[in-house]
Amino acid sequence: MLKKSSIWLVVLISVVAIAFIATGCAKKQVVKEEAAAKPVVEVKKEEPAPEPPKVAEAPKEEPKPEPVKEAAPPPEPKKEEAPPPAPAKVEPLALVAMRIQFAFDDYNLSTKAKENLEKVASWMSKDPVVKIQIEGHTCEVGTNEYNLALGERRANSAKKYLEGMGVNPSRLSTISYGEERPLDPGHTEDARSKNRRDEFVQTK
Amino acid sequence: MKKIFSIFAAFLFLTILLGERSWAKVYIDIRSPSFRKFPIAISPFKAPISPNQEIKLGERATDILNNDLSISGFFAVLDPKTFRENTVRAGAGGSASGTGPGLTTTGPEPMDFRSWANVGAEALVLGEVIYKDRSLTLEARLYDVVKKELIVGKRYIGEITDLSRMVHRFADEIVFALTGELGIFQTKIVYASKAPGDKELFLMDFDGRNVNQITRHQSICLSPRFSPDGKKIAFTSYKAGNPDLYLKDLRTGEERRVSQHPGLNISPAWSPDGHRLALTLSKDGNPDIYTMNSDGGGLIRLTNQPAIDVSPTWSPDGRKIAFTSNRGGNPQIYIMDSNGENVQRLTFEGNYNTHPAWSPRGDRIAFDALIGGNQNISTIRPDGSDFRILTANLDRCEAPSWSPDGRHLVFSSTRDGGPYIYLMDAEGTGIKRLTFQKGGDTYPNWSPRFKE
Numbered sequence: 001m002l003k004k005s006s007i008w009l010v011v012l013i014s015v016v017a018i019a020f021i022a023t024g025c026a027k028k029q030v031v032k033e034e035a036a037a038k039p040v041v042e043v044k045k046e047e048p049a050p051e052p053p054k055v056a057e058a059p060k061e062e063p064k065p066e067p068v069k070e071a072a073p074p075p076e077p078k079k080e081e082a083p084p085p086a087p088a089k090v091e092p093l094a095l096v097a098m099r100i101q102f103a104f105d106d107y108n109l110s111t112k113a114k115e116n117l118e119k120v121a122s123w124m125s126k127d128p129v130v131k132i133q134i135e136g137h138t139c140e141v142g143t144n145e146y147n148l149a150l151g152e153r154r155a156n157s158a159k160k161y162l163e164g165m166g167v168n169p170s171r172l173s174t175i176s177y178g179e180e181r182p183l184d185p186g187h188t189e190d191a192r193s194k195n196r197r198d199e200f201v202q203t204k
Numbered sequence: 205m206k207k208i209f210s211i212f213a214a215f216l217f218l219t220i221l222l223g224e225r226s227w228a229k230v231y232i233d234i235r236s237p238s239f240r241k242f243p244i245a246i247s248p249f250k251a252p253i254s255p256n257q258e259i260k261l262g263e264r265a266t267d268i269l270n271n272d273l274s275i276s277g278f279f280a281v282l283d284p285k286t287f288r289e290n291t292v293r294a295g296a297g298g299s300a301s302g303t304g305p306g307l308t309t310t311g312p313e314p315m316d317f318r319s320w321a322n323v324g325a326e327a328l329v330l331g332e333v334i335y336k337d338r339s340l341t342l343e344a345r346l347y348d349v350v351k352k353e354l355i356v357g358k359r360y361i362g363e364i365t366d367l368s369r370m371v372h373r374f375a376d377e378i379v380f381a382l383t384g385e386l387g388i389f390q391t392k393i394v395y396a397s398k399a400p401g402d403k404e405l406f407l408m409d410f411d412g413r414n415v416n417q418i419t420r421h422q423s424i425c426l427s428p429r430f431s432p433d434g435k436k437i438a439f440t441s442y443k444a445g446n447p448d449l450y451l452k453d454l455r456t457g458e459e460r461r462v463s464q465h466p467g468l469n470i471s472p473a474w475s476p477d478g479h480r481l482a483l484t485l486s487k488d489g490n491p492d493i494y495t496m497n498s499d500g501g502g503l504i505r506l507t508n509q510p511a512i513d514v515s516p517t518w519s520p521d522g523r524k525i526a527f528t529s530n531r532g533g534n535p536q537i538y539i540m541d542s543n544g545e546n547v548q549r550l551t552f553e554g555n556y557n558t559h560p561a562w563s564p565r566g567d568r569i570a571f572d573a574l575i576g577g578n579q580n581i582s583t584i585r586p587d588g589s590d591f592r593i594l595t596a597n598l599d600r601c602e603a604p605s606w607s608p609d610g611r612h613l614v615f616s617s618t619r620d621g622g623p624y625i626y627l628m629d630a631e632g633t634g635i636k637r638l639t640f641q642k643g644g645d646t647y648p649n650w651s652p653r654f655k656e
Contacts (some may be wrong), residue, residue: 177424
């Protein structure tokens with residue numbers, strides 16, 4: 001598993017590099033897209049998350065069949081952040097890309113979710129200072145009070161898994177936002193499935 | 205801020221009784237399942253002296269009253285077009301002078317009741333608004349057209365900002381005089397809105413007028429619930445970084461955090477006597493229902509299941525609590541005794557039923573039912589019989605809350621985008637949109653009647 005993912009990483013990085021070079025002009029487009037997307041997403045104050053990846057979320061390797069091809073370019077810029085700090089001993093993990101998805105009214109971890117959590121756990125084991133908060137989110141379907149509880153379940157699923165991987169519970173906190181902080185403000189099934197997620201935010 | 209809370213100051217304006225029959229007759233038997241809507245005519249209110257041309261006090265008063273009586277469901281409010289001649293004859297067209305003071309305290313002038321009977325009215329409202337020396341006076345009378353007599357007459361004296369309250373108050377008089385039941389026209393609705401960017405709480409009159417923002421947490425405020433005396437609102441806010449429970453005193457504006465356990469402190473529900481709050485806490489590792497005193501003390505755990513238990517609502521007698529639980533695999537409504545015993549599943553239709561609200565009359569429980577991909581407001585009897593879907597084709601409808609008379613529901617719907625807050629009667633008809641600010645309005649909660 002790990003091997004596979006590290007190959008993926010290499011591939012990704014090289015793709016990013018190539019794309020980076022090749023997108024000199026494409027970049028403008030990216031910027032434009034961001035501008036277009038921002039107003040809808042609503043800038044959120046909290047989430048001291050890395051950089052502005054909020055907007056560029058689409059790229060991550062979702063468990064589902066990748067959506068539209070055009071969606072590919074935006075992801076790249078995010079990845080740029082990872083390579084530069086490479087010299088450091090413990091590479092910062094792009095936590096935004098570790099976001100995990102859930103099925104409707106469900107808090108069980110998918111295989112893909114577990115892979116991401118394993119990456120998070122291994123990163124945390126290399127950098128013993130770091131602490132993270134796991135945010136549980138839901139889609140807009142259903143009543144928010146139930147969704148707040150469901151979001152907490154989702155956050156706890158990830159927390160328990162990380163604890164099982166040896167992460168000290170004192171380094172993990174959880175919070176549920178229910179349906180209050182959608183990643184995608186749309187009302188399509190595609191948007192909703194993106195919103196059923198856990199996010200990881202470094203708190204220290 | 206002060207202005208907002210002065211809303212709750214006891215009615216400052218003066219009320220003078222202009223005459224009332226001493227014996228009561230029930231004109232509309234609203235307890236009868238098939239009562240006939242009572243035909244009533246509202247003659248346009250006169251407003252001989254207005255502060256300026258822009259503020260059409262007479263028209264506003266007439267509109268507010270017309271809207272109140274229409275929403276109540278008790279009345280067939282006659283179309284003014286059908287009685288234009290009568291109003292001209294009565295000199296109620298707004299002429300500034302000539303008819304003198306119009307309504308006088310000495311009682312009704314002889315008038316042509318027959319012409320009102322001819323257009324089908326059985327009751328008639330005449331009124332006048334006078335703004336003079338920075339003082340607003342509303343005089344209104346309700347007549348029995350058939351018996352040709354005054355049923356009730358009132359004069360209210362206050363400030364210009366009191367107009368809608370005066371009209372609502374007279375509307376309550378009309379309902380009480382004709383049905384023997386208390387009206388709901390002086391009630392309010394609290395809700396959460398993202399109009400300011402962050403999700404804050406807002407208060408408005410039951411008809412959607414006089415919208416006021418009451419929190420400035422610059423965070424996420426959720427699930428506001430009026431205390432049974434109408435003086436406080438319990439709600440959840442992320443202001444301190446965690447979903448904690450707050451109480452807001454509506455008179456003073458003061459806020460207090462009363463529950464701040466790790467994890468969820470959500471979905472508060474006041475016991476009918478106002479002494480206890482049921483809520484969901486996850487401090488013990490799982491979202492379960494607890495009750496506590498309104499200061500956060502005296503915590504008692506009611507549910508203890510490895511499942512989600514949220515959104516409690518008390519029966520009006522305080523003996524039972526309905527709530528949402530997914531202990532059966534998906535969210536359904538359950539009922540238990542208010543000490544946590546005798547849990548029974550209430551809903552079996554569909555696989556996603558949430559957010560129960562027990563009617564103040566006790567006879568029905570409203571909730572959200574996910575049916576065919578859409579959420580619909582539904583109701584069911586507390587014994588599990590007579591399940592009814594009230595909304596259809598309104599997109600996502602959420603969070604039903606009952607009027608204090610149990611005859612209406614407010615809820616949020618995405619029918620027009622939004623979501624916005626809507627009102628309808630308990631049978632699902634008469635749907636009326638109440639909010640229009642952009643940003644998304646959710647979690648409406650209907651106040652009780654305010655004690656004066």
